Amino acid sequence: MKRLFALLVAFVMLASCGTIAFGADLETPGYAAGIAxxxxxxxxxxxxxxxxxxxxxxxxxxxxxxxxxxxxxxxxxxxxxxxxxxxxxxxxxxxxxxxxxxxxxxxxxxxxxxxxxxxxxxxxxxxxxxxxxxxxxxxxxxxxxxxxxxxxxxxxxxxxGVPLQEGPSGLVIVGTEWKQELAVKDVDGQSYLPFIQTAESCGYVASWDQATGVVTAVNEGSGWNLKAVVDSISYTTQEGSFDIEKPLTVIDGELMCPIDSLDELISYNCSLTESSHTYGINYQRATKEILAALDEMSSMISVQGQMELYASLFDPDTCAMYFGQGAVGRAGFGPGIEPTAQSGIAGVLKKYAPDKLQRLGEWVQGLQDPVTGWFMEPEYTIDTQGDGKKQRNLQMGISILNACGMKPLYLTPTERVMQNQTQTEATGGATTEKEEETVLEADAKYQSLEAYMNYVKTNFDWDGDGVGASVWSAGNDIGDIAGTLKELGYLDAVSEFIRSQQRPDNGLFTDEINITGISAVTKLSGMYTLTGTPMPYMDKIIESAAWLAENTDFAGISEPYNISLAIRFMVNSAGSAGLDEATQQQLNEAAPRFVRGLSAGLKKFLKDDGGFGYSPSGPCTHSQGASVLPVGYDCADVNGNQLALGVINDLYWMMGMTTPVYKDEALWWELIKDKAPITEPLIEMPGKAGYFFEDGEIGTVSKGVSKVNPIIEDPVNWHNQCIKVDLKKGGNLCGTGEFCEEKQAINFSIMLGKVRSHGSGLFYGGLGQAVQISSSASSGNLMLYLRRHGSDGIGVAMSTPLEPFMWYDIRIEYEPKGHDDTEFRMYVNGKLTGTTNIFMNSQSPAAVPNKDATGLSFTPYMNTDADIYLDNVWFEADWDKPKAEETEE
Missing domain, CATH: 2.60.120.260 (Galactose-binding domain-like)
Structure with a gap:
């Protein structure tokens, strides 16, 4: 057996399984129902x-x-x-x-x-x-x-006009799952690699006629058969490319292709023709490290998690989508055009609920301003939004309407400019009063090529001297409206100027190799594709992008996205001719570098709700300058999630592999079809910190401490507010007096959030100095202990582990008496989980019990960095009887 490299299967699957039939609603001659x-x-x-x-x-x-x-x-x-x-x-x-x-x-x-x-x-x-x-x-x-x-x-x-008939479909290329090692077989000294197989779900059985070179796939149930003729087979080693002249062979029921020099194999290319289809198979060498990186990346998310995330952002009233969970039901926030278009919800409604699709289209139509033609959500005003927001809403709003089979109610800004130009030409430059009003309604910089070129040249930092907006911003501003520039007749002139600004030494639009430069390549790519001009300096772009992928500490998910997308757009700019051989080889060799760097970078943006956020610390709170999510809510957002999926898609594409599918429209529909309107009232935390005491006053901080713990939205219940305690910073929350009572109790709801650093434990104090409780988060859950210094160590466990991101109701009852008769009891969700008489007073086990219960304190312990959430905190003094069920677990 020859020594094998780890090989990666890349395959093209152009046929689908099963029978598809459709009805004919259009009254057009020659149209027949059903397809073969x-x-x-x-x-x-x-x-x-x-x-x-x-x-x-x-x-x-x-x-x-x-x-x-x-x-x-x-x-x-x-x-x-x-x-x-x-x-x-x-x-x-x-x-x-x-x-x-x-x-x-x-x-x-x-x-x-x-x-x-x-x-x-x-x-x-x-x-x-x-x-x-x-x-x-x-x-x-x-x-x-x-x-x-x-x-x-x-x-x-x-x-x-295509009279198609009903029937099944066909052959599927081998490699429905990529593997670390190919199933190579040796027969009589000859090595073979798998070539094609039939899809079992289609019910086909394949046979191979070695004399004629014909592969036949027969569906025994229907009698249908598809034939494939081997066209060409070649492989590439370090010595060059070679055609394979030996015939394909069936071994143990599998169609195999003979291959020599396997130890030196770089790539292995096969194609076959099945009537209309040309299939290609490309075996490329890949290390186990790269395969593991791809596997880890694809396992970060799941179809179920993605659909549940998007279902949580669906608004039943408008059939549109929110940006993220932090915006759902929040005053000042609403569904947006951008997340609605990005999510693809129109495709789901189109398939399952045409009436809801109509409602979605009417919502978008209602957002168009009749005076200017722009689309804008009610949370914003057109005159306060920049060009980026207006242009993105315009393009995506029209895209949604197209999916709904509807049109804008009024002329768009582009149509108004074009109408003005036509009217001016028709009148020899003269305009009527009504036409002048129309001209004034449109943006002045779009009224002529000269005006727009002046805007492009003077408003952006093309020279890198710090004057003007960045070239990344230029990409957002100019690149987002490339289609509009084409319609206005400005694209050729703008594109010529853009090309003159690209640096020949690195292929970017900045002197240094940085994120701004590669992002500008991505954003300005339309200047090349729409003019049919391949990007220059492709070899430099590949090297710059690969270096950035491996060496950038990403601050926003748009950064890895713009790196991978720059490569895809660069390839697209080459058109049908494709990349030249040397550039394609360079890209193939650089692909593992992109996988290593970008797959590792994505981990920073994964959120607890199963999606990706725009930044490591939270979602995209602003889009094109508009506030779309509240600050301080660490959740995924549609924008960030779609960019992450784009990176994953591009990495699989670079490796020549089929992208994993993370969307299930049927599941999505099941999750949203009966969703109730978002009318649930917000449960607010009153006061600065929301702590209720028996006397009605609210405590915010401990004595001498100025820190106030923030009130935020409940991470697991959108309509509730709670208090977030950052254990890296600590903080004390106390009442306004001392109880000094014989019986004391504290009640609170607690939830462990994200644990960023697992120390030996996180620590929170109990009722003043009388009692202290510690909680371990070293294994990612919350374990409550009675803590005591001295020979007794950490003390005794008072609860079973509490899972993260789940609320638990805690009650601590404390009766400070003597060394032998002090009672301490803990209840979790109404069940008694621990009883002891250990107490603490100034870290001295010999001291008498302290009766002062002044509050609840949180302090970092052993470098632990985690979040704790609190709600429903209140103290009691001199209670008459236990408030919970006396059944110890």
Whole structure:
């Protein structure tokens, strides 16, 4: 057996399992119900390929890649000379795509609509007819999308005119799970690697005709079969690339490919053709360290956790989404356009609740200002928000409306500028009073190319001298409206200036290799993709980005996101030609560096609610300058969570692997379909610290201490407030007097939060000097002890472990008498958990019991760093009888 490197399987899965059938609602000649096979090279979450046959222009298939491919299979072959396509926002942009049918030889393609010569009309988002160069008779039709003149997104709302029939679909490439070691087999001195297998869930059985080179997959239940012809096989070592001439072989029921020089293997590339599909398999060498990093990264989150997080942010009244749990039901905060668009909730409603989808669309329409055309939530005013917020709301608001099958009620700001330009041209430069009012309503800097170029050149720090906003801000400002600039006719001039600012020595927009520079690359990438210009200095961009991935202590999750996204956008800018061989090889070699650095960086942003926050200490409290979440609430937010998932997606993409799926629309719908309106009142903590005493006064701090512990939102109950005690800082909370009574009791609810550093224990004092209680958090839970110095050590355990992020009701009863008859009892959730007569007075076991009970104190102990939450704190003196059930556990 030859020595094996750890090998990573990368695979492409272009076919899906099962039968898909759809009804026909559109009254278009030539449209028939049902499909034999519809396959796509990928899709945006929720915008799946099946949507183009659901009879609704309000749904779509969408994919952000150039090229993106959809295949259609009919049975039998049919004759037709055109198809009808509805393109999302087709009235605002020109889409570029190619149509081809399978030739008679069953291997090559005949182009019937050439994307290099024709584009969509740009005048309608309804069904548009596209005539072929000639009538064709074929079983296969291929749509290859190259984006539009606005961006790289391919968006198909509906396709008609393809008479498809019902049936199953096909072959699945081996590697449904990546492995640390491939199942290499040696037979008679020859090594073999797995090639293809059939998906068991499809019910196929594969066979291999070695004489003809044909793989046949038969579905015994339906009688359907799919055939695949081996096209080419090659492998690459340090010596170069070599074709494999030996035939594929079936070994123990698996189709295997012969491979030599396995010890030197760098990559192993295979492809086969199954009528319309070309499958590729790429085996790349990867260390166990990288595989472990990917495994650890993907295990940080789960489908269940993600869906529960998003369900908690869903607002049943508007069918929109909040930014994070800290905003739900809070005065001054509401659902937002940005989290609604980012979450993909429209796709869920489109599938399960059209009436709610309509409600969502009406909510977005109601946010548009009739005077300016901008979309803005009621918590903000348009005149107080910057361009970033307004432009992001505009683009995402229209995106939501498109998903709802609806349109804005009024002209958008871009449409108003374009209308002004058209009116001015029509009148020879003269404007009427009404037209002047319209011009004044639009932003002055957009009114001419000269005005906008002056804004771009003078408002940002292109030279690195500290004058103007950062180039990262320029990316947010200019990059976010690249499509708008295209519509206005300004894009070429702006792009030329942007390209002149890119540094040839590092590929960034800053002299130093830093986050600002790489973020500007990401944000300004539209200047290249929309003008069809590959980014310059790609080798420098890769090296700069890899160095930043490995050496940056990330302060915000947008930083690792912008690093990975810069690489993806750089590749996209190369268009259908792709990267040259040397650049692709450099990126392949750098991919493990990105995995090491970025996967480790993500850990800082994972929150206790199962999602990712924008910063290590909390969520994204502001978006484009607008306050979207309250300060001090450590939760995930939609923005941060989506960026984290984007990083994960990009890392798997760099390694040539299929990205894990963290969305289950059916589960999401189950969690939100019966969700009650968010009307539950907020339970506020009165006073500065919220401590109730028998005399009605509120204690805030101990004597001589100025610290006030903050009142925050309950981390596990959004409508409740509580007190947060940071044990790293400590703090004492006391009453206003001394009880000096024979019977004393303290009641409180307590919850352990995040334990950032496990010391030997966290410590909180008890009733003044009379009693002290310590709590251990060394294993991540809360254990209550009666603490005593001296020979008795830490004392006795007074409770079983209390789990983190769960509220427990505690009652401590104390009757200070003598050494033998002092009584101390602890109750947890109404159950007696411990009884003792150990007491403490000035750390002296010989002293008599102290009867002063002045409050509750918290102090750090042995470098422990953790959060404690308190609620319902109140003291009693001279109580007549125990307030809890006398059953000791």
């Amino acid at each position: 096979g519809v396959y796509s090279s990928g899709n945006e979450a929720g915008n799946v390929v099946e949507n183009i046959f659901d009879g609704s222009l309000g749904t779509k298939w969408a994919h952000d890649a150039r090229p993106s491919v959809v295949w259609f299979k009919t049975d039998p072959a049919v004759t037709y000379d055109h198809i009808n396509i509805a393109l999302t926002n087709g009235h605002l942009r020109h889409y570029e795509f190619e149509l081809a049918v399978m030739a008679e030889d069953g291997k090559s393609w005949d182009i019937v609509w050439d994307h290099t010569q024709k584009k969509s009309s740009g005048t309608t988002d309804q069904l548009e007819r596209f005539d072929f160069t000639k009538p064709v008779n074929s079983e296969w039709l291929r749509f290859t999308g190259y984006g539009s003149d606005v961006n790289l997104w391919n968006n198909l709302s509906e396709i008609t």
